[in-house]
Amino acid sequence: MGEADLNFVSGKxxxxxxxxxxxxxxxxxxxxxxxxxxxGRGNLTTGDNVFSNSYxxxxxxxxxxxxRWKPGQPPNFPPHTPxxxxxxxxxxxxxxxQKDGSLRDxxxxxxxxxxxxxxxxxxxxxxxxxxxxxxxxxxxxLLIADRQALAGPKMGTARNDFQLLxxxxxxxARGRRLALVWTKGDVEVESAMEAQIRKAVASDSSNVPEFxxxxxxxxxxxxxxxxxxxxxxxLCTKRLVVNLxxxxxxxxxxxxxxxxx
Ligand SMILES: Nc1nc2c(ncn2[C@@H]2O[C@H](COP(=O)(O)OP(=O)(O)OP(=O)(O)O)[C@@H](O)[C@H]2O)c(=O)[nH]1
Ligand SMILES: [Mg+2]
Numbered sequence: 001m002g003e004a005d006l007n008f009v010s011g012k013x014x015x016x017x018x019x020x021x022x023x024x025x026x027x028x029x030x031x032x033x034x035x036x037x038x039x040g041r042g043n044l045t046t047g048d049n050v051f052s053n054s055y056x057x058x059x060x061x062x063x064x065x066x067x068r069w070k071p072g073q074p075p076n077f078p079p080h081t082p083x084x085x086x087x088x089x090x091x092x093x094x095x096x097x098q099k100d101g102s103l104r105d106x107x108x109x110x111x112x113x114x115x116x117x118x119x120x121x122x123x124x125x126x127x128x129x130x131x132x133x134x135x136x137x138x139x140x141x142l143l144i145a146d147r148q149a150l151a152g153p154k155m156g157t158a159r160n161d162f163q164l165l166x167x168x169x170x171x172x173a174r175g176r177r178l179a180l181v182w183t184k185g186d187v188e189v190e191s192a193m194e195a196q197i198r199k200a201v202a203s204d205s206s207n208v209p210e211f212x213x214x215x216x217x218x219x220x221x222x223x224x225x226x227x228x229x230x231x232x233x234x235l236c237t238k239r240l241v242v243n244l245x246x247x248x249x250x251x252x253x254x255x256x257x258x259x260x261x
């Protein structure tokens with residue numbers, strides 16, 4: 001779903017946009033693919049939020065196809081998300097019906113890590129427009145910490161890059177929901193490194209929730225659990241409703257009721 005198609009969804013009520021911010025190969029697309037597969041198996045939602053529809057089933061299928069087990073073909077990871085000439089992120093749509101019958105639309109932005117790396121270094125970079133778009137519009141941000149990179153031979157660079165990206169993402173979120181999501185949870189990371197990553201996202205004003213996901217089961221923890229926790233947290237997002245003050249005089253011109261604000 002591109003920018004032009006967004007009118008389909010946003011014409012009704014502004015959907016809740018979920019931005020996944022992280023460097024290249026951090027596991028961002030894998031999260032989306034895993035969520036889609038689990039949703040299809042009925043493993044993500046409860047009676048409170050029933051899957052209703054999606055305008056982008058083909059897009060979801062493309063993201064998740066490689067993660068599926070097929071006869072004679074074990075699952076693989078999704079291909080690298082190309083940055084190409086596109087300036088806006090690919091959007092994946094899901095709608096859920098709540099208990100009271102109302103529908104809620106979600107848009108998940110799947111962007112290439114390169115955009116965020118450029119944006120972290122230079123907020124105004126011309127080829128970081130997609131990253132700026134996500135940071136500006138995301139109602140919910142998943143800030144990705146790639147455990148494999150943070151435990152690998154280039155862990156120092158990965159940490160510095162994360163600190164830079166986190167600084168930008170936290171500043172841009174300005175009170176909107178943001179969570180730290182560790183990907184590749186099956187990989188061990190030194191506790192000193194974990195502490196530095198946590199410190200980079202910590203803000204005085206709010207508590208940043210933390211999740212760990214992995215497509216591999218870890219000792220006692222089922223691989224589904226981490227994805228489910230992130231998803232539940234995303235679904236809890238509420239859109240702030242604007243309440244205009246009411247007056248006793250119905251039909252009165254709003255200008256004279258509320259003045260010019
Ligand atoms: N060990 C481990 N590796 C993973 C896991 N999830 C993803 N990976 C690895 O990370 C690689 C990148 O995953 P993607 O989901 O494509 O990463 P991305 O953030 O979308 O990357 P870009 O599209 O390049 O920005 C995969 O090809 C896997 O090798 C995981 O749970 N555990
Ligand atoms: Mg990707």
